[in-house]
Amino acid sequence: MMQTQTWWKEGIVYQIYPRSYRDTTGNGIGDLRGIIEKLDYIASLGVDIIWLNPIYDSPNDDNGYDIRDYRKIMAEFGTMDDFDELLSGMKARGLRLVMDLVVNHCSDEHEWFKESRASRDNPYRDYFHWWPAEKGTPPKRWSYFDLEENAWQYDKQTDAYYLHYFAVKQPDLKWENPKVRQEVYDMMHFWFQKGVDGFRMDVIPFISKDITYPEIDAKEPHEYIAYYANGPKVHEYLNELNNEVVSKYDAFTVGEGPGISIDDALDFVHEDRKEIDMFFHFDLMSLDRAPGEVFKMRDGGYSLPEFKKVFTDWDAAFAKAGWGSLFLANHDFPRTVSRWGNDTPEHWRNSATLLQTFLLTMRGTPYFYQGDEIGMTNVRFTDIEDYRDINTINRYETVKKRGGDLEAFMDSEQHAARENARTPMQWDNTENAGFTSGTPWINVNSDYKTGVSVKDQLNKKDSTLSYFKQMTALRKKYPALVYGAYKCIKAEDEQIYCYTRTLESERFLVLLNFSEDTAHFSLPLSVSYNRKIKVISNDKIIDDRTFKEFTLRPWQAIVYRLEN
Structure with missing residues (x-):
C-alpha cells in the first residue's frame, strides 16, 4: 500500500550555503544576488526545493547559526528586497524554499x-x-x-x-517559557506569510530541558546528546508548533535529529502525532566516527554491510508510517565523494555518480549539498590558519591546552572537518573558481582547475553534472523510485549494494559496486523476472547477457527495469 503522496516526498532538495555559493560584490562572501544569478542553473538540475542555510542578521560566531535578529537579513548577504526578489524568482521557476530555523539558541547579541x-x-x-x-x-x-x-x-x-549547548555566544532559549514559544511562532508566521514553504529545524529535539537541571550520568559527549534529545516536553512543544504554525500552510518541516534513536523515530514523524514531517538521523554520520567520538574519524573507515544496515533499518522504520530523509553530506560533514566514495582521479567520477544514483533510487526525500552535482571533494587543509570554523579552531585549542597530539588532530580534520564542505562553489576554471572577484572568505579547493567545475562539466555528456540531471529526471519519471517498497538483496555482500524498488507492476533492480575492484554478483532465485531493461549506468556494462549474473566495473552503478 502506497503512502500518502505529497510534494515534499516527491521533491529533490538542493542545499545552499550562501556564504560559499556565489559572490557578486567582490567582498569574498557569497550573497543572495549570487543565488538569484544562478536560479536558472539550479532549476536545470531537476531539483524542486532549495534549503537555504541561515541568512539572518548574525555576528557570525558560528557562521550564521548565532542569530541576532530573526527578521532581518545579514548585511553581508544583502537586503530584504534581495530576499523578496530571490523568492519571487524561485516561484517563477517552480522552486520551493526551505529556511533554516535556529531556535534552540540565539546570539548573545540578540x-x-x-x-x-x-x-x-x-x-x-x-x-x-x-x-x-x-x-x-x-x-x-x-x-x-x-x-x-x-x-x-x-x-x-x-x-x-x-x-549554552553550543558556543558561548549561543545561549539556549528557554522553551519552558510560553512567551519564548510565542515569539518563535510569530517569527515563523512572518516568513511563511512571505511565501516560504517550510523549515529545516536546527537541533530541534534539544529545545526541551529539565529545568531542575539534574546531574546526568554521562562521561562521553555522545551520552549527553541522547539526553538532550529526550527532554520531558519535546513532543508537546513540537505538536504545539505544528498546530499553531505549520498546519496553517502548505508546508513541511525537517528536523535535525541528533540523539533520536530508530525506536523513537515515529514518535516524531508519525502522521497522527502532528509534530514534524521528517528528520535527519545521525546513525550514518556516526558510522565512520571513532567510538565515543562526535567528530573524530575511526581507523579503517566503514564496511559496506554496515552502510547497508543503516539504510535498510531506517527504511523499515518508515515502511508503513512517517517518512525518511536521505543524505550523505551537508554543511556540517565532509564531502560525499571523499567520505563514502573514492576521490582519486581514477575513481572520482564513477564513485560520485554512484552515490547520486544511490540517493535518487532510495525511498525517502533526497537532499543534495551544493557541489554534489559536480562531485566536489574534501579540501583537506593542513594548516590551522586556513580554518574558519569555530568547531575546528576551538577543538585545536583544547587539544593544545591539554598537551595532546596536534599533528594527529590535524590529520583527522583533513577528513572530518566541516570546512571540507564549506569551500566556495566551483563555477569555472578562472581565479577562485568564478566564486568571487575578490579574496574568498575561505580558500578555494584547487581541483577546480582539473575538471571539478560547472563550466567544465556543463556540456559534456559523460560528466558528473550531466549524469546528475539524468538521474533527477529518472526519479521524476518513475513513481516506484519515490514510493516503491525497498528490499535489500544479499545484505552481507562486501562489494555490491543491490536492492529492488517495487510499486504495483513497476519494479527496479539497482546494482552499486562500492569498491575499487571489478565485482561479480549473482541474484538469488527469490528475485524473479522475465526480462530486464537497462535504464541507466554510469559506465559501460561489461556483460549482463547472462540472466542473473552481473559483472560491474569499479564504482559502477546500474539500474534495470524488471518485467514479468
Missing part, C-alpha cells in the same frame, strides 16, 4: 539576551536558562563548541551562569 543578562528581575530574564551562583556550580552539561566543553558560562553582571 536583544532578548542583552535584556536578560541586564538584571535578575528583567522581563526577559526567563527567556534563557540561568543558574544563580549562590547555588554553587551548576550540574555538568557538555557543550559542542566550548573550549572547556562546559555548557554553563559564568556571567559576572548578575552573578549567574547561563546555559
Whole structure:
C-alpha cells in the first residue's frame, strides 16, 4: 500500500550555503544576488526545493547559526528586497524554499539576551536558562563548541551562569517559557506569510530541558546528546508548533535529529502525532566516527554491510508510517565523494555518480549539498590558519591546552572537518573558481582547475553534472523510485549494494559496486523476472547477457527495469 503522496516526498532538495555559493560584490562572501544569478542553473538540475542555510542578521560566531535578529537579513548577504526578489524568482521557476530555523539558541547579541543578562528581575530574564551562583556550580552539561566543553558560562553582571549547548555566544532559549514559544511562532508566521514553504529545524529535539537541571550520568559527549534529545516536553512543544504554525500552510518541516534513536523515530514523524514531517538521523554520520567520538574519524573507515544496515533499518522504520530523509553530506560533514566514495582521479567520477544514483533510487526525500552535482571533494587543509570554523579552531585549542597530539588532530580534520564542505562553489576554471572577484572568505579547493567545475562539466555528456540531471529526471519519471517498497538483496555482500524498488507492476533492480575492484554478483532465485531493461549506468556494462549474473566495473552503478 502506497503512502500518502505529497510534494515534499516527491521533491529533490538542493542545499545552499550562501556564504560559499556565489559572490557578486567582490567582498569574498557569497550573497543572495549570487543565488538569484544562478536560479536558472539550479532549476536545470531537476531539483524542486532549495534549503537555504541561515541568512539572518548574525555576528557570525558560528557562521550564521548565532542569530541576532530573526527578521532581518545579514548585511553581508544583502537586503530584504534581495530576499523578496530571490523568492519571487524561485516561484517563477517552480522552486520551493526551505529556511533554516535556529531556535534552540540565539546570539548573545540578540536583544532578548542583552535584556536578560541586564538584571535578575528583567522581563526577559526567563527567556534563557540561568543558574544563580549562590547555588554553587551548576550540574555538568557538555557543550559542542566550548573550549572547556562546559555548557554553563559564568556571567559576572548578575552573578549567574547561563546555559549554552553550543558556543558561548549561543545561549539556549528557554522553551519552558510560553512567551519564548510565542515569539518563535510569530517569527515563523512572518516568513511563511512571505511565501516560504517550510523549515529545516536546527537541533530541534534539544529545545526541551529539565529545568531542575539534574546531574546526568554521562562521561562521553555522545551520552549527553541522547539526553538532550529526550527532554520531558519535546513532543508537546513540537505538536504545539505544528498546530499553531505549520498546519496553517502548505508546508513541511525537517528536523535535525541528533540523539533520536530508530525506536523513537515515529514518535516524531508519525502522521497522527502532528509534530514534524521528517528528520535527519545521525546513525550514518556516526558510522565512520571513532567510538565515543562526535567528530573524530575511526581507523579503517566503514564496511559496506554496515552502510547497508543503516539504510535498510531506517527504511523499515518508515515502511508503513512517517517518512525518511536521505543524505550523505551537508554543511556540517565532509564531502560525499571523499567520505563514502573514492576521490582519486581514477575513481572520482564513477564513485560520485554512484552515490547520486544511490540517493535518487532510495525511498525517502533526497537532499543534495551544493557541489554534489559536480562531485566536489574534501579540501583537506593542513594548516590551522586556513580554518574558519569555530568547531575546528576551538577543538585545536583544547587539544593544545591539554598537551595532546596536534599533528594527529590535524590529520583527522583533513577528513572530518566541516570546512571540507564549506569551500566556495566551483563555477569555472578562472581565479577562485568564478566564486568571487575578490579574496574568498575561505580558500578555494584547487581541483577546480582539473575538471571539478560547472563550466567544465556543463556540456559534456559523460560528466558528473550531466549524469546528475539524468538521474533527477529518472526519479521524476518513475513513481516506484519515490514510493516503491525497498528490499535489500544479499545484505552481507562486501562489494555490491543491490536492492529492488517495487510499486504495483513497476519494479527496479539497482546494482552499486562500492569498491575499487571489478565485482561479480549473482541474484538469488527469490528475485524473479522475465526480462530486464537497462535504464541507466554510469559506465559501460561489461556483460549482463547472462540472466542473473552481473559483472560491474569499479564504482559502477546500474539500474534495470524488471518485467514479468
